[in-house]
Amino acid sequence: MANPSFAGRMPALQVAEEKYSAHLGFDPQGIRVHFRGTISTPNPAVVLNPFVDAVHAHVLEAAAKEVRVDLTQLEFCNSSGFKSFIHWIERIQKAPEPKQYRLRFVSTKERKWQRTSLLALSCYGVNIVTMEGTI
Amino acid sequence: MSLLDCFRTGDFPIQLLIRMSPPWVFIDELRRFTESFCACACPGQDREAQVALAVHELMQNAVPQAHGEEVELMLEVSRERDVVAIRVSNRCSDEDYQALRDRIQHMNEEPDALAHYVHMMRENPANTRGGLGLARVRFEAQLEISVRREAGRVIVEACGPLRAPRLPAVGGTHG
Numbered sequence: 001m002a003n004p005s006f007a008g009r010m011p012a013l014q015v016a017e018e019k020y021s022a023h024l025g026f027d028p029q030g031i032r033v034h035f036r037g038t039i040s041t042p043n044p045a046v047v048l049n050p051f052v053d054a055v056h057a058h059v060l061e062a063a064a065k066e067v068r069v070d071l072t073q074l075e076f077c078n079s080s081g082f083k084s085f086i087h088w089i090e091r092i093q094k095a096p097e098p099k100q101y102r103l104r105f106v107s108t109k110e111r112k113w114q115r116t117s118l119l120a121l122s123c124y125g126v127n128i129v130t131m132e133g134t135i
Numbered sequence: 136m137s138l139l140d141c142f143r144t145g146d147f148p149i150q151l152l153i154r155m156s157p158p159w160v161f162i163d164e165l166r167r168f169t170e171s172f173c174a175c176a177c178p179g180q181d182r183e184a185q186v187a188l189a190v191h192e193l194m195q196n197a198v199p200q201a202h203g204e205e206v207e208l209m210l211e212v213s214r215e216r217d218v219v220a221i222r223v224s225n226r227c228s229d230e231d232y233q234a235l236r237d238r239i240q241h242m243n244e245e246p247d248a249l250a251h252y253v254h255m256m257r258e259n260p261a262n263t264r265g266g267l268g269l270a271r272v273r274f275e276a277q278l279e280i281s282v283r284r285e286a287g288r289v290i291v292e293a294c295g296p297l298r299a300p301r302l303p304a305v306g307g308t309h310g
Contacts, residue, residue: 019163040163040191042199043264076166079192079267087261112184116275116302123249124256 013058015051017041020074020081022048024055031064032106036073039081048084056091065101066130072108082117089125104130148213149176154205159198166191169210176212177219180297185276186210186219189293192268193223197291200235201225217297221278224290232282232289239269239282239291248274277302 259266
């Protein structure tokens with residue numbers, strides 16, 4: 001869990017496009033990043049990768065060991081948007097080992113694509129990707 | 136299958152055909168519609184989300200290649216033959232067709248769909264678009280992909296069983 005005092009200093013990191021949004025939050029369990037809507041534009045990485053980079057920088061600063069990635073309000077994510085999660089995993093893999101942290105994906109069984117997508121992502125981000133939820 | 140064959144076998148596949156000019160904004164609606172359509176056409180098969188994902192990715196690939204011309208989507212479901220097939224066709228250049236054919240051939244040479252998908256995640260830079268869609272359809276939607284060319288159009292077909300085997304469970308901690 002991140003240092004609780006960090007919550008008070010956490011900047012308002014967010015992106016909001018016409019069909020989707022993402023923002024960094026903080027709850028009793030630690031840092032939580034929420035994704036909402038439908039990520040289906042031709043190249044969402046242009047928007048999402050800088051957001052992921054900024055979140056990553058703040059997670060490193062907070063010395064958090066885990067971040068919850070909340071997909072429960074994400075209707076769909078196309079393969080181009082999926083790459084932003086791959087980008088995030090790669091950023092973590094490139095960080096010095098003591099600073100590396102886990103991405104705990106929170107999903108919902110209402111969105112069946114999340115189960116298979118997270119299965120694949122967990123095979124790519126072994127030791128980094130974990131999952132919780134009812135999938 | 137001809138109509139006569141249908142009468143002989145008692146198999147009447149359910150078909151959906153949509154032809155559209157390709158603004159991106161329609162792809163979300165198409166995904167939602169095909170998910171509902173598939174749920175109605177094959178209730179209880181739990182296949183609609185995978186079909187919808189495949190439709191989205193295949194249409195997303197086709198739209199830029201079509202250069203503003205129409206894209207055609209055919210969805211066919213047969214409970215009798217235990218098959219679901221998605222065909223997306225659009226006009227495309229010889230160069231685009233050759234490149235697509237090579238990519239699909241290369242993909243199908245790897246028998247493990249998940250291994251190829253993970254390989255493509257490594258190979259395709261995360262800051263560029265494209266490169267993952269076909270591998271995603273093959274693994275996540277559990278559909279085999281082929282491509283052919285007819286009368287100046289490329290036809291990408293994703294086909295598989297209606298009663299697909301369930302993928303391994305997820306939810307554990309890795310590492």
